[in-house]
Amino acid sequence: MNKKTVCSLLLAVFLSIWGTASVEALTEDERNNIQIYESLAPGVVNITSTVLERDFFFNVVPRRGAGSGSIIDSSGHILTNHHVIEDARKLEVTLANGKKYNAELKGSDPDTDLAVLKIDAPPKDLVVIPMGSSENLKVGQKAIAIGNPFGLGQTLTTGVISSIGRTLRATGGTLVEDIIQTDASINPGNSGGPLIDSSGKMIGINTAIFSPTGASVGIGFAIPVDTARRVIDELIEKGYYAYPWMGASFMTLTADFARALKIPVERGVMLVEVVRNGPAHRAGLRGGNARAQVGNHVLLVGGDIITKMNGKELMDADSAVREIRRHRPGDRVTVHVVHWDGGSSTLSLTLGERPRTGR
Amino acid sequence: MDTPFGKALCHHLLIIAACFMVWIGAHEAFALISEEENTIEVFEKVAPSVVNITTAPCDPEYFFCPLPSSSMSGSGIILRDDGTIVTNHHVVAEAENIEVALYDGHRFAASILATSPRHDIAILRIDAGAHPLIPIVLGDSDKLEVGGKVLAVGNPFGLGQTLTVGTVSMTGRDIRDGGRVLRNLIQTDASINPGNSGGALVNSRGELVGMNTAMLSPTGTSVGIGFAIPVNQVKKVAPGLIHGWVKWLGWILGSIVVYWALRRMRRPGTPS
Known part of the structure; x- marks a missing residue:
């Protein structure tokens, strides 16, 4: 063995240790989460709705609610839950970079609990969350929720898909089909935010309205993105979905x-x-x-x-x-x-x- | 390249290239989320062995109990392919009609074979006829380590089969549940809710390590502190419950001893 071989061996050993060390610092799962958060978080917006209510003495009292939404195209359309914007007099959308816009309600469908808003933001501020398909989901697959729980501000929660294809009855008695169930924490305020798979595609729209205590118990539900795809165009075009x-x-x-x-x-x-x-x-x-x-x-x-x-x-x-x-x-x-x-x-x-x- | 220097350079380049490929390879493999693959694989392996249990408890306030007042739900684990199912005692306590629903939706009426309130373990038996039953693979709960991945499969709130994933938060926990003390439990942050009781807690190899039993919560629903009876406890208690004669063993031995003692006392003149 000459000096050069020893040198190259040492270098090789050093390189491989350095390589594995940088890989091992974070697990693949962690890196996947971080990558998805960094690339998609700017596409998740906070929605503040102001509802006017009357108190005991019939004085008008504004009540503010918070929810989440996802930017679905570069013209500023935002997908959220119907119950987030229900009865709102004023809708304000805050982008992840802190800019605030007044939003216009384009259409909503109480049956699927979906609504579309529009904001006039410059395209460079709009990060679109790509839509995947909820067709071939598997129980056990990773599910990542990004949203604004309890109005705290942008939050990432992760979990797995707990079950698929379940039919639930929403408050009001309408059937919501093929619901995705996840153990990622979905809390009030997460409503309207995206549920994302490990490849960074939206697979569902989180909705917190089915929780037994009003807060996350490890059983969260999301409306499948295929349902959303079906209704979105008509919501934008006509303002409602014709059943x-x-x-x-x-x-x-x-x-x-x-x-x-x-x-x-x-x-x-x-x-x-x-x-x-x-x-x-x-x-x-x-x-x-x-x-x-x-x-x-x-x-x-x-x-x-x-x-x-x-x-x-x-x-x-x-x-x-x-x-x-x-x-x-x-x-x-x-x-x-x-x-x-x-x-x-x-x-x-x-x-x-x-x-x-x-x- | 016959010179020693050329050879060395060749070596050098080869080794570096190999290293680089290993590095790239590692990156390439990470594009697939093996974590997810494992979870999906384990769920598909375990799901057929976990059943949903629906019971109709009798409401004692009603006259002669004409209608089952409300149905309650829990989960169970298929132990053997002859239809032996293990669940929690509190799932089937006061139950009138017990119905077991398999993963594929088939329903069977179940009977209680034996139950041990002290251990919160009950054994049910269903007659599935020719329907194939897939028993779960038993693991070793003594080998569990805090931080290890566990998967809970059950029927929370009677919703139907549900998978939740978490880690082992602690092992060897003792909790007081009602009047009894449950010992040596596994604590997990996988969501355990009412209805998960009696369901399976499995490790990342799909082996049963615990039976989900209780939770510590101010709201009565999951807050990320769930408890499971370790499978080694189930292994110890279940055979005695399945083979009913074992519970008479103590009485038989006891009577033999009493008989022997009485005979000794009765026999006069025997030096003791």
């Missing part, structure tokens, strides 16, 4: 009820009320016309029973809602109906647009 509508209210007909009411069906969805001149009414469907008591429940009976929609068996009212939601207003759906007198027919109806309550 398909059948013009009827219905209830699940379980096997027990069917037996008690002596209807020759196993399972289905019974129409309770049919809106006059609504799509269902025009197609000739009939709602309930008599009251009956089954056990402790008083039911409005006599309505048609839908057993199949587009060839699919309907298990319960939720599955009917889900099937209708797969379509757009104007689409035709075929329903298989069993009438109260025992006859059955297959007919098709054109879905309308769900009427919106004034806002």
Whole structure:
């Protein structure tokens, strides 16, 4: 062994130790978190909403709420939760660099709890959070939440995806589908902020409204980004998302009820009320016309029973809602109906647009 | 390049190149988040062995208990493929109808085989027929170290199967829970909520190290301080509960001793 070889060996050993030392200083997981925070945190904004309320003596009292939002394009559109901006008289957006802008509400959809705002900020201040897909998520995958919990200011919390594909009922009774559940801390104020995967793409919109105590218990929920993609364009364009509508209210007909009411069906969805001149009414469907008591429940009976929609068996009212939601207003759906007198027919109806309550 | 200098240079370059490649390689590997891969792998391995338990406790205030008042939920772990499930005693205490839901949604009625309130361990049995049951792999809770990764799988608030991840915060904790003292528990910061009780706490290899049991919290929900009964305790207690005759062993031995003592006392004239 000559001197040069020894030299090169020493150098090699030194280099490899130096190399591994710099790698080992932070674990890969830590570096991934830091990298995502540094690149995406400027794209998360704080939203301050001012709601005017009246106190006991009917004096107008402004109440301020805080939430989070993500910048979704370079023209200044911001995605957040509907409940963050609900009833707000004034919306103020603070970027991560501290600049404040008055925001304009472009549109909101209470059903999916999503809303889009717009600010007039120069494009250089706008860091866009790229949208990923919530289609192929796996339980156990890393989930990173960036937001403004309790109005504290920008905060990063990490966790894993705890479950996927869960359907929850929001306050108000609407179904929110395919919810992402995570153990990353989601607190009030995190609402509207992004849930990000390890590749730095948005996979969900955090929403704190389902927590049992009002604060994080390690069970946080996020609305999947695929749902957001579906509604965003229409929110920006029209200010609302048009839901398909059948013009009827219905209830699940379980096997027990069917037996008690002596209807020759196993399972289905019974129409309770049919809106006059609504799509269902025009197609000739009939709602309930008599009251009956089954056990402790008083039911409005006599309505048609839908057993199949587009060839699919309907298990319960939720599955009917889900099937209708797969379509757009104007689409035709075929329903298989069993009438109260025992006859059955297959007919098709054109879905309308769900009427919106004034806002 | 036949000169010694050329050879040395060659060596030199080769070794440096090799080093560089190792370094690059390390960086390349880090582009994938192995942490996530491990979590996903462990969940997929463990999930089929964790069940959701729904019980309908009887409300004693109602006349003859005509309706189950409200349902409560917990979790359980499949111990053996014959349908033996371990859970917490407090999950099935006062339970009237116990229903076990597997990971794939299949539901079975369960019966309580044995229960030990002192250890907060209960053994259930389901008859799954031909349905395959995947028992969990048991680990060794004595080898747990503070700071190690643990994963909790359970059914918090009856939501359905849920994964939460954290670390071992402390081992060997004694807590007072109601009237009893639970000893040697594992403390973790993985979120443990009501309904997680009886669920699995596994290590990063997917082996059972504990059974989630309790939490310390001012609100009754997770604040990041959860407790699990170590699996070694389960290993000690469960066989005695599964094989029911073991609990008569003490009585049998005791009666033999009493019988022997009585005979000695009765026999007159025997020098003692």
